[in-house]
Every structure is written in C-alpha cells, then in structure tokens.
Amino acid sequence: MSTTALRVILDRAGEESPSGIGRYALELTRQLIATAPRGCEVLGVVPASPEPEYDRLERELPGLAGLHKSALDRRQLRAAWQHGFTRLPGGGMVHSPSLLAPLRRHDRVESPGDQMVVTIHDAVAWTHPETVHPARASWIRAMARRAQRYADAVVVPTHAVAEQLGEVLNLGDRVRVIAGAVSSTLVLGDDADERAERLGLPDRYVLGVGPFEPRKGTRELLWALADTAAPSIPLVLAGPTGDADVDIASVRADARLAPDRVLALGALDDADLAVVYDRAAALVVPSLAEGFPLPVLEAMSLGTPVVHSDAPALLEVAADAGLVVPRADFAGYPRRIAEALRRVLEEPLLAEELVVRGHDRVRAFSWRDSAEKTWQLHADL
Numbered sequence: 001m002s003t004t005a006l007r008v009i010l011d012r013a014g015e016e017s018p019s020g021i022g023r024y025a026l027e028l029t030r031q032l033i034a035t036a037p038r039g040c041e042v043l044g045v046v047p048a049s050p051e052p053e054y055d056r057l058e059r060e061l062p063g064l065a066g067l068h069k070s071a072l073d074r075r076q077l078r079a080a081w082q083h084g085f086t087r088l089p090g091g092g093m094v095h096s097p098s099l100l101a102p103l104r105r106h107d108r109v110e111s112p113g114d115q116m117v118v119t120i121h122d123a124v125a126w127t128h129p130e131t132v133h134p135a136r137a138s139w140i141r142a143m144a145r146r147a148q149r150y151a152d153a154v155v156v157p158t159h160a161v162a163e164q165l166g167e168v169l170n171l172g173d174r175v176r177v178i179a180g181a182v183s184s185t186l187v188l189g190d191d192a193d194e195r196a197e198r199l200g201l202p203d204r205y206v207l208g209v210g211p212f213e214p215r216k217g218t219r220e221l222l223w224a225l226a227d228t229a230a231p232s233i234p235l236v237l238a239g240p241t242g243d244a245d246v247d248i249a250s251v252r253a254d255a256r257l258a259p260d261r262v263l264a265l266g267a268l269d270d271a272d273l274a275v276v277y278d279r280a281a282a283l284v285v286p287s288l289a290e291g292f293p294l295p296v297l298e299a300m301s302l303g304t305p306v307v308h309s310d311a312p313a314l315l316e317v318a319a320d321a322g323l324v325v326p327r328a329d330f331a332g333y334p335r336r337i338a339e340a341l342r343r344v345l346e347e348p349l350l351a352e353e354l355v356v357r358g359h360d361r362v363r364a365f366s367w368r369d370s371a372e373k374t375w376q377l378h379a380d381l
Contacts, residue, residue, distance in 0.1 A: 003039055003040070004039055004040045004041070004092070004093070005040070005041050005043050005065065005092050005093070006032065006041070006042050006043070006092075006093045006094075006095055006375075007043045007044075007045050007088060007092065007093065007094050007095070008025070008028075008029050008032065008042060008043070008045065008095050008096075008097070009025075009046075009094070009095070009097065009098070009100055009101055010025050010026075010029065010045060010046045010057060011046070011047065011074065011096075011097075011098055011100045012025070012074070013025040013026045013029070013046075013057060014046060014052075014053030014057040014060075015053060015056075016056070017267050017269075020294070021097060021098045021121065023183060024097050024119075025097040025098070026060055027180070027181070027183055028097055028180075028367060028370060028374065029042060029061055029064070029097075030060075030061060030184070030367070031367040031370065031371030031372075032095075032371045032374060033061065033062075033063040034063070034368070034371070035368060035371045035372050035375060036375070037375060037379075041065035042063070042064060042065055043064070043065050043067070043068060044057060044061065044064050044066070044067045045067075045068045045088060045094075046067060046068070046069055046070065047070050047072060047073050047074040047077045048069065048070055048072055048073045048074075048076075048077075049069075049073070054067065068088070068089075072086070074100075077100065078100060078139060081101065081102050081103065081143075082139060082142050082143060082146070084103070084146070087104055088102050091106075091113060091114045092113055092114065092115075093113065093114075093115045093117075093378050094115065094116050094117065095117045095374065095378070096116075096117065096118045098118070098119055098121070099118055099120060099140060099143040099144065099147065100143070101147075101151075103116060103118065103143070103146040103147060103149070103150040103151060104150055105149075105150060106150070115152050115153075115378060115381045116150060116151050116152050117151065117152060117153045117154070117155060117374075117377065117381075118143075118147050118151050118154055118155070119154070119156070120144060120147070120155075120156055120161065120165060121156075121161070121291040121292060122157075122161055122291025122313075123164035123165050123168070123289075123291070124215055124291070125137040125140040125141055125144075126141070126165075126167075126168045127289055128214075128288065128289045131213055131288075131289070144165075144169055145169075147169075148169050148170060148171060151174065152174065152381050153174045153176055153381060154171055154174055154175050154176070155176050155177075155178050155374070155377070156175060156176070156178075157177070157178070157179050157180055157291055158177065158179065158291065158292055158312075158313045158316050159316060160290075160311075160313040160315075160316050161291050161292075161313060162175045162177055163312075164312075176373075176377050178370050178373045178374060178377070179365055179370060180294060180367070181297065181365040181367045181369075181370060182294070182298050182362065183270055183298075184367065185270040185271075186270045186273060186274050186277075186298055186301070186302075187270075187271075188274045188275065188278055188302065189271050189274070191271075192274075192275045192278065195271065195272055195275045196275050196279060199265060199272060200263065201236065201263075201275070201276065202233075202234045202263065204234075204281050204345075205236045205263070205279075205281060206225075206231075206233055206235055206236070206280060206282050206283075206284055206341055206345075207235075207236050207237075207238065207276060207277065207280035207282070207283045207284070207304070208221055208236070208237050208238070208284055209237075209238045209239055209283065209285075209298075210237065210238065210240060210241070211239060211240075212237065212239060212241055212248060214288075215289045216286070216287050217285075217287050217288050217309060217333075218248070218251070218286075219251050220288075220333050220334050220337065221235070221284060221334075221337065222235070222248070222251045222252055222255050222257065222262070223251075223255050223334040224284075224334040224335070224337035224338040224341070225255070225257055225261060225262075225338070226256060226257050226334075227334055227335050227337075227338040229335055229338040229339050229342060230338035230341060230342065231338075231341055231345045231346070233281065233341075233345065234261050234262070234263055235261060235263070236263045236265060236276060236280065237262065237263065237264045237265065238268055238273060239266070239267060239268075240266055240267045241264045241266065248264060274302060277298055277302040277304050278302045278303065280304050281305075281344070281345055281351075282304065282305045282306065282307055282341060282344045282345065282351070283295060283296070283299035283304050283305070283306045283307070284306075284307045284308070284341060285307070285308040285309065285314060285322075286307075286308070286309050286325065286333075286337050287308070287309055287311050287314060288309065288311065289311055290311045290312075290313040290314050292313060292317065293308070293314050293318070296308060296317055296318050296322065297317065297361075297365055299358070300318075300321060300358030300359065300361055300362040301358075301359075301362045303355050303358070303359065304355070304358075305322075305344050305350075305351045305354035305355055306318060306321070306322040306323070306354065306358060307322065307323045307337070307340045307341055307344055308322045308323070308324060308325065309324070309325050309327050310324050310326050319357075319361055320357060321354065321357035321360065321361035322354065322358070323340050323343065323344060323354060325337050325340045
C-alpha cells in the first residue's frame with residue numbers, strides 16, 4: 001500500500017521557548033500525527049537550526065515520519081520563499097501553520113496531489129500596521145499576496161480574521177476557519193504551591209499575558225490600574241518584557257503606578273504559567289486587535305474569570321463567557337477596564353458565573369478537532 005505524506009513546516013517549533021506560532025505548530029502537528037488517516041504519514045520541514053532544536057522536535061513529536069532539514073536558516077528561508085527561489089524536494093501535500101511556505105505555481109490538473117495550504121493568524125499587518133515592525137509587516141503582506149496567487153487554501157483561526165482578510169485579499173472560497181485550542185501541556189501540577197512561592201506571586205492579583213504590544217492594549221491596561229476606579233491590586237505580567245514594543249517601566253512611571261503594583265515574570269514554561277493562571281483573580285485582555293486570543297481559553301480552562309475588549313475575534317472566541325469592555329470613546333477605555341475589573345473582584349456571584357461559562361466555552365475547542373478539520377481540508381482539495 002502506498003503512503004501519502006503531509007509535510008508540515010515547523011518554523012520555530014523546536015525552540016526552547018517556542019513563539020505563539022511555534023507552539024501552534026507543535027500542538028497541531030502532534031494531533032495531525034495522532035489522527036492521520038490510514039495510509040498517511042506526517043513529515044516535518046524545518047529551517048537550518050542548532051542540533052538541540054532538531055532533537056527537541058523529535059522528542060516533542062513522536063511518530064513524526066521524518067524531518068527535512070533545510071540548508072537555509074530561518075532568515076534565509078524567509079527571503080528565498082518570499083521571492084519563490086526555492087522549493088521542497090518532490091511533490092505532495094504541504095501544510096504551513098504560518099505564512100512561511102514555498103508558495104509557487106503548481107499544476108493541479110497534471111499533479112492533483114500537489115497541495116499548498118498556509119495559515120494567516122491575524123490581519124494586523126493591514127488593520128493596525130503601525131503596531132507591527134515595518135519589515136515584518138512588509139514580509140507578511142508580500143507572502144499573503146503569494147498566497148493569494150498560489151495557495152490552494154488559507155487557514156484562519158476565526159471568522160473575524162476571515163472577514164478582515166476578505167477586505168484586502170481576493171481569496172474567494174479558499175478560506176477555511178480552523179481554530180486553535182489550549183496547549184496539552186498547560187496543566188496544574190502537584191508542586192503548584194512551591195512554584196507560586198518561587199515566582200513570588202501576590203496573594204491576589206490580576207493577570208496580563210504577552211506579547212506586550214500596542215495592539216494588545218498594554219498601555220491602556222497599565223493606565224486602567226492607575227485609575228481611581230481600579231481595585232488596589234497588583235498586576236502580574238506573564239511573558240517577556242525586555243524586548244516588548246511597549247516600555248512597561250516607562251508607562252508604569254507615567255501612570256504613577258508604584259513599582260510593587262506591577263510584577264513582570266518574563267517568559268514562563270507551561271507548568272509555571274498554569275499556576276499563574278490558576279491563582280489570578282482575573283485575566284484581563286484589553287486588545288485593540290486580535291487574531292485568536294489563546295490566553296482567554298487558557299484562563300477559562302483553569303477556572304479564571306476573563307475581562308476582555310470587544311475586538312471581534314475576542315467576542316467570537318469568548319462568546320458570552322467573559323465580561324466585555326467596549327473600546328468606543330477610547331479616551332474613557334482605561335476607566336471602563338478598571339470598572340470591569342472592580343466588578344469581577346468585588347462581585348463573587350459574577351466571577352463565579354464567568355468561571356462556569358468559561359469551563360463550558362473552552363470545551364468547544366480541541367487540537368484533535370483542529371487536526372481532523374485540517375486532514376478533511378486536504379482531502380477536500
């Protein structure tokens with residue numbers, strides 16, 4: 001019996017602390033392996049990387065049928081594929097969990113098995129270009145134009161992103177909405193107390209999860225905590241802040257927040273992150289623009305009430321399981337965030353209701369379902 005291979009581009013998935021897209025690629029690929037139809041196998045494609053990253057990928061993805069190691073590193077591969085200068089050996093199905101893909105002209109009539117599917121996680125490079133590094137925004141738009149020309153399908157995480165992309169790209173009926181889900185490794189361990197003590201977590205706090213970018217409402221969140229309507233409670237930030245696009249310390253000082261009101265923990269592994277979610281009085285997601293707000297589902301999975309903006313993707317993913325803060329009348333946005341946080345912290349019945357709704361909502365998302373929809377997409381092509 002012949003075997004059909006699905007080649008998955010594993011950009012940044014082998015790093016010790018994978019980016020959001022790297023984590024997405026790992027989780028999806030694990031379940032693509034687990035749900036592979038009879039006669040199908042999953043191969044990985046990775047830019048030239050340090051040996052530990054190759055080893056980590058093979059440990060993280062048991063059952064991977066093989067790993068194609070490009071001779072080009074990530075930067076070189078991004079440039080080469082942007083200009084169509086290289087391709088993968090052989091033909092067949094290619095699935096990219098991002099826009100990094102060898103998009104090129106291919107003959108679907110003569111070679112019906114040749115498929116190219118890419119993923120666009122958000123429309124921020126078009127809707128809020130000022131919040132993205134110019135070089136990155138230019139690359140995203142260039143690769144999206146290649147996807148418009150050559151991709152057989154484009155995966156997006158929400159209907160909100162599909163609608164936003166429809167205004168700037170002509171993708172026709174090639175868009176498929178396939179959501180992400182909570183990481184399989186985000187679980188609370190038996191050593192939660194020890195981890196909380198090591199992290200120096202306050203007894204009660206609200207939580208913000210990175211990346212800390214202008215479009216994530218980071219400035220507005222800090223100003224909200226400084227508002228007289230805000231509860232007097234620390235803000236814990238989970239995620240790297242050293243290279244954040246928003247200078248946390250500077251905004252905190254401008255808002256006249258005492259240094260002990262903001263605790264930046266930096267990047268955390270999933271075991272620590274689970275503890276931080278679990279012990280938070282509330283997660284606040286004040287994003288101005290979103291693609292797929294994974295922290296919302298992560299918090300809900302661990303029983304933490306969520307306060308979030310009315311950005312379309314947030315409304316879609318949270319449904320009625322979060323407390324919504326309108327962004328209109330933007331000058332008053334920080335105060336409305338402060339008032340929403342005070343409600344959750346001071347109204348136990350409201351917080352309990354949000355927790356119950358959150359548990360129900362998070363059940364609608366699973367990586368297995370995402371993988372099965374991905375296999376079905378390739379079958380439909």
